[in-house]
Structures are given as C-alpha cells and as structure tokens.
Amino acid sequence: MQLIFKIAWRNIFRHKGRSIIIGIILFLGALLMTVGSSVISGMDRGLEKNIVNGFLGDIVIIPEKEKSDNILFKLYGESVDTITNYKDIKKQLIKEDDLKDFLPVGKNVTTVLNEEDGDPGFTMVLGVDFKEYCNFFPDNFQLVEGDIKNGEGKQAVIKQKMVENQETGIVIPLKTREDLYDQMNVWLIPEKSRLVEENLSEDAKDNRSELKIKNTAVFMGMSSTNSTSDIRLTVKGIIKYSALNTIWGHFAIMDIESYRKCLGYFGASEKLDIIDEEKKKLLGLETDSIENLFGSTDVLVSDSGNVEVADIDFSKKEVSVVPTSRNGSSTNVDLEAGVYNLVFVKLKDNINLEDGVKRLNSTLSSSKLGVRAVTWKKASGFIGSMATIIKGALFLFVAFLFFVAIIIIVNTLTMAAIERTTEIGMMRAIGARKAMVTGMFIGETSILSGLFGGIGLVVGIAIAQLIPLFNITSENDIVQLLFGGDTFHPFLSMGDILVVIFELIVVTLITVIYPIIVAINITPLDAISRD
Template sequence: MLLKIARRNLLRHKGKSLVVGIILFIGSLVMTIGSATVTAMEKNVTRTFIDSFMGDITIMSKKQKNEGVFMQMMGETTEVMADYAKTADILSGHQDVDSFIPYCYSIPMMLAGNDNPTGYPAICAIYAAELDQYQKMFSNISPVEGKLPLRGERGILLSKYMRDMYYLVNQDLYYPANTPFSAQYFPEGITNARHEDVSLKHNIVLMGYSARNSSGDVSVPVRAVFRWTRLDNFWREVSVMDIASYREMMNYRIGGDIVISRQESRLLEINTDNPEAMFAEKIETAGITAQKVSKPEFSRAAGKDDFDNNAWELIAVKLKDHNQKKRAVTIRELNNIFTEKNIDAKAVTWETFAGAMAGFIKGIRTGLFVFVSLIFIVAIIIIMNTLAMSTLERSAELGMMRAVGARRKFIGFMLLGETFTLSAIFGGLGIICGGLMSAIFSYLKLPVKNEMMQIITGNAWYAPEFTAADALTGIILLILVTVLSVIYPLRISFRISPLDAVERN
C-alpha cells in the first residue's frame, strides 16, 4: 500500500520529483564513472610502477639514510649493499617473492666532450643493470632507434627526450653506434638542420657524481634511443646503462689490504705534532727511471681490472600477491631475517623508495576521491532542501492525514517510500548508464595528452574499468545519500499536526 501511495504522490508532484530524480541520476552517473576511473588508476599504478619500473619492494643497504632514493638530490650517495649475495639467497628462497633484479641508480653528468669546448654538461638520471635481465623483468623499453644490446654488451639506452634536449642545448646529436646517419635522428620539429652543422656522436661521456667524490668518468656507446612503454612523459629523463660501465663510472672497486713500501710506511709514522721533525732526518730518495710496460701491466697499475662485479646498490622485488597487507607482512618478515642474520639490507615499499613522487601520486588519488565525495555532499544538500520544501508545501495534506488517524510512523514510511522509489529508478539508471559509459570509454581508449591526466589514468589513454565491486559501492553510496537526504524532511513531517492543516486552509 505504501508503494501505491508513494507512486501516486510522486505523479502528483512531478516537477519536484523530476528535480530530485535528475540530481540522483547525475550524482550516480558521476560517482560510477569516478569509481571506475579510480579502479583503473589503482590497477594502472600497479602496472606502471610495480610491473614496469620498481617492483613491489625495494631492498637497499642499512647504511642508506635517505630511503627515498629515486627523488634524492644530485650528488647524494646511494650506498652499496655489502651482503648482496646473502640477500639474493634469502629472496630466492622466500615463498612470497616472484622475481627480483639488482640494479644501481644515480644522477651523473653528461659531458660535452673535448670536441665541443663550449658545450654545457647536463644531468641524466641513470638506471644500471644487466640490460637483458632488466628488460625481461620489466619489459618497459621500446626502442625508437637501434636495438637492445646482447648479454654482456656494454652501452647505454638513451631516452629520446634526453637525446633531443641535449641536441637543442649543445648541438651534439647522439645516435646508435654502427648505424649510418639519417635525418630521422633529428628531434621532432627540427627540419632545417644540416649535417655539417651538427656534432654527430656514437659515444656518451658520463661523469659519476657522489658525496664521496671518488667517482670518475666513462665513455659508453649509444646502443639504442628509446621511449618508455608506459608514462614516457613521466620517466623520460631516466636512461638505462650496463652495470659494468656504471661501476667503472662510480669507481666501485674491490676492497682489500693495501701493501705499502717501507718509505711510505715511514711517512705514516711522522710525528705531525712537531713539524720541524719532518726535516730533521735524512730522507731517502730514489731516481726516476723510464721503463716500457705492457698494456696489461698498465691496466693493472691503473686499476682497470679490479672493479667489483658484485657491487649493487638496490634490488627491485616483485611479489606474487600485490595486496598491500600481504606486502607489509612480507617486508616485516624480510627485515626480521636481515636483522637476525646481521645482513646489510633492509626492505621498504616502492612508495618509500619513490619518495615525494609517490606522495604526489597519492595526492592526486586523494584529490579525485575528494572530488567525488564533494559531488555527493552537494547532492545530499540539494535533495534534502528540495524534499524539505516539498514537505512544507504538503503540510495541509499531511495534517489532514494526521487528522483522519494516520500516525507519524506511517507518514514517515510514506516519505521514505517516495524517496527510495526515486532513488531506485533514477539512481539505478545513473549507475547502469555510468557502467555502460565506462565500458564504451574503455573500448575506445580515448587518447590522453595531458601529463597530469596520464598520471591520473596511469596510461596514455583513458580507459576506466567498471567492476562488480564498483556497482556494489555505488548501490551502498546511493542508499547512504538517500537516507541522509530524507532525515531532515522526516523531522519536519513529524512536527506537522492536524492543527497545521486547519490553519493553512
């Protein structure tokens, strides 16, 4: 009977019913599309940051003070892990670990070279790893020019953005080694450049930069110019190089006891508290003689052959389950093992490793959630005011119903029935239309050129993902909006008495 009365009353007050219905429809539609967008963003963030770049967990040295390594300043030191082999054994045997790869990360300088004395150096973020293993684990490099190097082959994979920017600054054009020059290597939009005006280069000189001030420089061949498969505009300043060249650049050498001569030993024994004593004794000297040495001997003397092949700074770890609660348990287990076995390693989340960048992404997601929430708050206020005005205008009708014996409880259920009928029809229609529109957008994959929107969507296109969980969330929120919207109008209806009907008539 209540449904029949509700239907009759809604038809009698078509104008107000339609206003409330439209508000419910728009709110449900926007909420559904927004929820599908958030769902897609969550999945794409997983694909972009975990599957394609950082993994679920990052392992680093316990000596590493700044855990936000990815956003650290140029020159900050990334500590080398002292117990990489032991750490790798633990990861290999852990039941939650799917795969892992060791790598290094820093921000060296690209030098202009002797043939360009007026050129400017530039900073270049570098990932260093075994290139074939890196691509196998992340599969996020798409070569534009050249090809990926073979296993054990030295070289750098230079991002197209960095190559183009360096050309615009210094007129140095880098392109893959052992490749004939072609005009296609010029940056996009550069059509009037002449071959003779450009410094063509196959090798890049990189200078390591760290707080220890112990790094050097290294010349590496450009093997390929590439774009990142996902969010190229976001990662475009990062290039990838082979680990052997990186160790040479950062001067990561094998430690050990140093053998010194008798003369050097005596120098260390000098009493620095009495400077005059430095000249009080006869000093042994030796003449300088020239002697031809072979190339291998020179290399050993110069320290070319003692680079530490086990020097790694970080380990990216992918888990079998991306669930955040499960990840937290795994991190706690790993850190407990590292502590018990006194291993120089600690596990952190990829968000911690990413530093301020992860906070920025979380801020965007929070902003999107707040935006959807504000839509609901506005909808609640508008619907509540509309229903309250409708209730006041129906005071005579409700008062007469009270006069003929209708109880407040009956009137309250009648108003609830009217509101829930509108909510079910228009709100349900909004959820259905939102789901259909999300499916259409996902199928069309509308291109997204704005960098901020690419971060929000996690892709270069907009493709929301509407799931059963989104539909259930929409229904729950719709019920919540309906209940909150009708509370105040119900309080007004409870105050209406038969006397109000007589006074209004």
C-alpha cells in the same frame, strides 16, 4: 510497506518537477562518482601495472641509511646510498617464500660531459646486468633505433648485444635524448646506425643543418658521498619504454660495471678480501703502520682509487680491498660482488603487497643487512602517491558536490513536506503513525536515488567500458600519470561500484533526515489549521 512504496512511487510522479530536480542531482552525483572512480581505479591499476611490471617491481630494497623511501625521484644531485653486501642480501632473499624474483640495480644521476665546449647534460641512469634486467622486465621497452633487424625492436636485440656479446654501453630513451639535445645541443644515435630523420625533435629539425651527431658520450657520476669518475660509453640503442615513456624516459640504462666506474663504486673486478693478521704482517700492512699513514685501522685499496666505504662494516675485522683485475674488465667477473643502490623485488601473485613488505622487512631487520624494503608506491614518490592524491581530490570534489546536492535535496524535500502538510496531517488524523510518514519519505528518496542514481551508475559503468575503445593516448607526463600509462583506460572494480552505491545510500539517508523531522512533526491540527 507495499502501501508506503505505492504512495511514495505515485508522489514522485505527482511532483514531477521536484522529482526531476532531485533525480538529476542524484544522477549527476552517481555518474560523476562512477566515472571518477573508474578513472582513479584505472590510473591506480595502470600505475601499479606499469610501475611494478615495467620499472620497479612490487618492492624496492633500499639502503637503511636512506632518509626517504622515495628513491626514484630524488632531487638532482642527491645520490642514493649504496648496497655493498648484495650477496648476503641475495642469500636471504632466496630463502623468502613470498618472492618471485629480484634484481639488484644501481640508480643515480650522471652528468653528460659536453665535448663541444657547451653546457653539460644530466640524466638519471640505472646500472643493470642486462641479462638479469631483461629477465626481470622481459618487455618493458622497445628498441626504436639501433640494430633492429633481427630482434624487430625487441629487448632481445639489446640482450644479444650486451649480454651474449658482453659489451658495455648505454641505451638511451627517446625522452632522455631529447633532453640531452636541449641541454647540450648534441643528438645521440646508436653505433653503426644512421640518423633517423623522423625521430628528430622539433628543435633538432629546426636546427638540422648544425646538428652535432654522436654515438658515444662521456658520463660522469654525481655523488654526494664519494668521488666519481668519467667514462665514455657507446650508445647501443635508442629505446622507448612500453608504458609511461615520458616518465621512465628520464632513465637511461647502462651496464652495471660501467655504472659503477662512473659513480666511483667498487666494481665486480675489485675483490674485497678480509686479510688476517698473519697475511697483513707478510704484506707489511700492520695496524700501527696503517694508523700512522691514515689514522685508521681500515685498509682499503682499489686499482681505480674510486672507493666507497660508507656501508662496509669494518668494526670486527680489518679488511683490505685488493684489486683482482687491473684493467677493470667485467669479463668473467662476479657482477654481484660489486656495489648496487637498490634491489627490485617482485612478489608472488597471491601475496598482498603490505603483508609481503612487512614480512620482508622483518627478515631484513633481523638479519642486520643494512637495508629495508619499501613498497613501489613509496619508492616512486609522488608517482606512486598520484592515485591516492587524485583519489583524495576527487573525494573532496564529490563530497563538495554531494554537500551542495544534499542541501538542494534537503531544501526541496522540506518544502515538499511543508506543501503536503494537509495530506500528512490528514494521514496522521486517520491513524498513520510517525513511522509511516518516515517510511514514506525514505521510500520516495530511495526510489529517486535508486532510479536516477542507478541510471547514473549504469551510464558511468557504460562510459568506463566505452572509453578504452576510443584508445585515447597521450605523450604528456601529467596526463600519462592521470591515465596510469600511455592509454586512458578507466577501470571499475566491484568495490568501486559498491562504494558508489554506499555513497548514494548515505546521501539518501542524510537528505531525508531533516524533511522527515519536519514531516513527523506535522500534526492533524496543522492540517486542519491550514484548511
């Protein structure tokens, strides 16, 4: 073995030009693979961190009727189905050992009516209980305009305004405000605040003299399954998400009761009562008379007339909805009694995502709660798949690169084998077996791979470590996706490094096969004939 490596090592130096060509190819391959892996892993990790900790949680519970798991970026106008039994779901989720926390939310698209006779605007909204939301995502956005004196721009301000003061309203991300301005020519600012000139978009600055500034807007839900209504909401703050702002910035956040009114869902102020036959008779709601009126045994009454029936199971008992609050105020009401669209779930740190979602789905399925759990990757559609897609693209690119590299290396080594016919033939003549010739070629290629590929790997690791020091940031949506956040932060795991090493080994073995075949078929007679 020592002899083989001695000959291999010296042959590398003897054929410097060839060795350098092969070495450079291996160096570039390893470097590209290492840096590429670090970018992908950084993106994957960044996306996971920013999506899980900043927007969705690990798992999203969605209505079972939803055809697609991708509920985050559905086509405009396509509404997410409803969850009307959150309290039952909550009871089940509390029992689950895997879960750290969960948060019910509404998620849909709203039209923003233009009161200036212009075009309407559109925005995606989340309907949340702000107190719960701020507990679930304690630091996922900052207040950039609004009452920022006390809270220094932290979520605490919003929490104080909307939880402790029990206010209704909406917080709007910078991105959404710019989009709404582009659509409606209206610049929204928070209540009790002044226009912040430096926050104006370029278009708004150009149009400064004719800028229409408002601190309220009328939102109207968009739903494909039920009627919606419009609601005027005060802008409580302009926010910036802590990460992926240009993507999450499409989502405004409003209080859940306003959201429900906007989307035409049952609010918490509308209590769902099951009325037995005796009460029904007393109320004059006998089945026959109802059937005569509606052609159905189901009795639904709401103060607002905004009724969502899609997910209520009326098969066993006849039910009626009786409003408990005529003014629709959310004061002192059980918010969880109303309609939601999704439940965000965070897993405990030691729980594997796929295992967790599998176990949760098993529970949800056996409990017949009409919902299913999907991973954040599936729920966030193309965003969650970005890492996988880009990883696949990188793999194909690297595979192509390695394929070309393999051809070049195979060709070079084969030429080397033929050039060394005399030497190899002579070795065979004096007693070297084919195994030794094989070992010599593997040794040479392994040394080149180990040396140049190793340098490529080390340089790649160094680059991956150095890039974050430059604090490269981007405001561009696509670039942010590639970065996995606002900042470019490549990351290399031990697994990534092992994959690069494995690929180098595979390349080494593949490249050496054909030259070995050529070399071991060289006979002493070939050497003599060549002489």
